[in-house]
Amino acid sequence: MVEAIRFLWPYLRRYWRALAIGFTALILKDLFGVLVPLVIRRGVDSLESGMAWTTVARYSGLLIGLSVVKGIFQYWMRRVLIGVSRDVEYDLRNDIYRHLSTLARDFYSRFPTGDIMARSTNDLNAVRMMVGPGLMYWTETTLTFVLAAIVMFSVDAPLALAALAPAPVISLLVVFYGRRIHARFEKIQGVFSGISSRVQESISGMRVLRAYRQADAELRSFEALNQDFIHRNLELVRTTGIFEPLLHAMIGVTFLIVLWAGGARLLSGSISLGSFVLFQTYMGMLVWPMIAMGWVINLMQRGTASLGRIREMLNAPPGIAAPADALRPEAIRGEIAFRGIRLEYPAGEALRGIDLTIRAGETVALAGHTGCGKTSLINLVPRLLDPTAGMVLVDGADVRRYDPAALRRQIAMVPQETFLFSMTLGENIALGVPGAEQDGILRAAHIAGLEPDLAGMPDGLETVVGERGITLSGGQKQRTAIARAVLREPAILILDDSLSSVDTITEERILRQLTGVMQGRTTILVSHRVSTIRHADRIVVLERGAIAEQGTHAELLAHGGLYAELVRQQQLEEELESL
Numbered sequence: 001m002v003e004a005i006r007f008l009w010p011y012l013r014r015y016w017r018a019l020a021i022g023f024t025a026l027i028l029k030d031l032f033g034v035l036v037p038l039v040i041r042r043g044v045d046s047l048e049s050g051m052a053w054t055t056v057a058r059y060s061g062l063l064i065g066l067s068v069v070k071g072i073f074q075y076w077m078r079r080v081l082i083g084v085s086r087d088v089e090y091d092l093r094n095d096i097y098r099h100l101s102t103l104a105r106d107f108y109s110r111f112p113t114g115d116i117m118a119r120s121t122n123d124l125n126a127v128r129m130m131v132g133p134g135l136m137y138w139t140e141t142t143l144t145f146v147l148a149a150i151v152m153f154s155v156d157a158p159l160a161l162a163a164l165a166p167a168p169v170i171s172l173l174v175v176f177y178g179r180r181i182h183a184r185f186e187k188i189q190g191v192f193s194g195i196s197s198r199v200q201e202s203i204s205g206m207r208v209l210r211a212y213r214q215a216d217a218e219l220r221s222f223e224a225l226n227q228d229f230i231h232r233n234l235e236l237v238r239t240t241g242i243f244e245p246l247l248h249a250m251i252g253v254t255f256l257i258v259l260w261a262g263g264a265r266l267l268s269g270s271i272s273l274g275s276f277v278l279f280q281t282y283m284g285m286l287v288w289p290m291i292a293m294g295w296v297i298n299l300m301q302r303g304t305a306s307l308g309r310i311r312e313m314l315n316a317p318p319g320i321a322a323p324a325d326a327l328r329p330e331a332i333r334g335e336i337a338f339r340g341i342r343l344e345y346p347a348g349e350a351l352r353g354i355d356l357t358i359r360a361g362e363t364v365a366l367a368g369h370t371g372c373g374k375t376s377l378i379n380l381v382p383r384l385l386d387p388t389a390g391m392v393l394v395d396g397a398d399v400r401r402y403d404p405a406a407l408r409r410q411i412a413m414v415p416q417e418t419f420l421f422s423m424t425l426g427e428n429i430a431l432g433v434p435g436a437e438q439d440g441i442l443r444a445a446h447i448a449g450l451e452p453d454l455a456g457m458p459d460g461l462e463t464v465v466g467e468r469g470i471t472l473s474g475g476q477k478q479r480t481a482i483a484r485a486v487l488r489e490p491a492i493l494i495l496d497d498s499l500s501s502v503d504t505i506t507e508e509r510i511l512r513q514l515t516g517v518m519q520g521r522t523t524i525l526v527s528h529r530v531s532t533i534r535h536a537d538r539i540v541v542l543e544r545g546a547i548a549e550q551g552t553h554a555e556l557l558a559h560g561g562l563y564a565e566l567v568r569q570q571q572l573e574e575e576l577e578s579l
Helices: 002-013 016-047 053-100 105-110 113-155 156-163 167-204 206-209 213-269 273-312 374-379 404-410 424-428 437-445 474-487 504-518 553-559 562-579
Strands: 336-345 346-357 363-367 390-392 411-414 492-496 520-524 538-543 545-552
Touching: 002 273, 016 113, 016 273, 016 363, 016 553, 053 113, 053 167, 053 273, 053 545, 113 156, 113 167, 156 273, 167 213, 167 273, 206 213, 213 273, 213 504, 273 336, 336 374, 346 363, 346 374, 346 545, 363 374, 374 492, 374 520, 390 538, 404 545, 411 474, 424 474, 437 474, 437 504, 474 492, 474 504, 538 553, 538 562, 545 562, 553 562
Parallel strands: 363 520, 363 538, 411 492, 492 520
Antiparallel strands: 336 346, 336 390, 538 545
């Protein structure tokens, strides 16, 4: 618990004024609440001398006034402290999202999407309950217990000692069952993450599951996960099912002790009737703290378990971080140089000995067989990856000296796997240009070859494309991604096999329209199609992570090497398809 507060302290400190008001209201509420049994004691003792309506009215009015004031402070206590927990949840959620955007790809290979979602929602909610109701009622129950104990000992120490005798047993129960609740809830959250991941994967891959007739098998697998989730929740319920009745039993024992010992002292004349009623009233007041203690311990253990899972995410080091003296240029020329590049993945070496310079404004194409390292090489330019050895220079400066955000503002990249958001077509195109004008979006759509498709869409640019652009074809998705890149008017344009889903006629039209866009901009084209890259200023052929040859289309054909072989293979495939 102390470790959890230490971690959350920077978030709580932002709202210290609100916390001060909230806890002040809590203290005043408990102080006025503790005064109620004292007023009842005075009232009962004063009635022993005879029934007087003025006495009853005076003490009744005093009790009503105390209750009203206590209620006002209780309202503000709850409103302020629960409000702070919502603010902390808001800040923590923003920090989680911000941190996730800085993490490298290996993090996402270790943490499935569903697991991240579970930690960012379900676990975060448990933390909020710990910070809000948990911390508030922990303080309230502890303060109420301490204040009541002080008054009870001041009135009659032996009776107070007898009344509070079960307290150590209750503490042992809380510690023992609190640990068990923590361990069980941590396992439950782990299983919940697995369920979330499975649901996310199944929905994303539903067409594949249906195509391979695996829907029933997936349903059985999901049912097994659900049964495990139910089993672990039942374990937690059994634990709390033992803990809470034991707590209630101890409360009943406490009342019996007060009734027996207090009654004996009342009959012997050691205490007054008002004092006996005071003890009974205080024990009634302590029923809620004792009951709430079990609920609060449950909240605290759930919260600390969930906070541990959130911290595991937040403690993952950022994959790409800006240096202290980062470069943040407003504009760049676009010269790119690869110097002694070597890149290794856990599965093996992807790039080795790459030395290549791309002049500002030059169009360079990367060609080669699948898996030769083309995508890995271009991912180094916007610093989506860092090389294992060597350096990438942009305008003569190592990309590791740039602020990644500032560098990426100068680069537009169309990746192999096009990702569209569940927004309108126009919003997807304008994703990288906040406040883009309609004319600019239409121009980008025209250059990307999307204009003919707009006429067939129900709402044109306002058409909602659905999750991951499910309502669009593969070619339309790629052209939308190209339009998105064109609209940014970047210094460096990277197209990674971005025309693979369109026919050759559409490809030729898009390339002609892109010629004006690429003019004066550094452009890197990655493609398996010779028709896409043949007009590049230079073609670089990669083989097994190294540069095999480079030159113009004509030069490489005349050389008769790997590129010429790729051209012959494609020509043969086209001839076979035309038969």
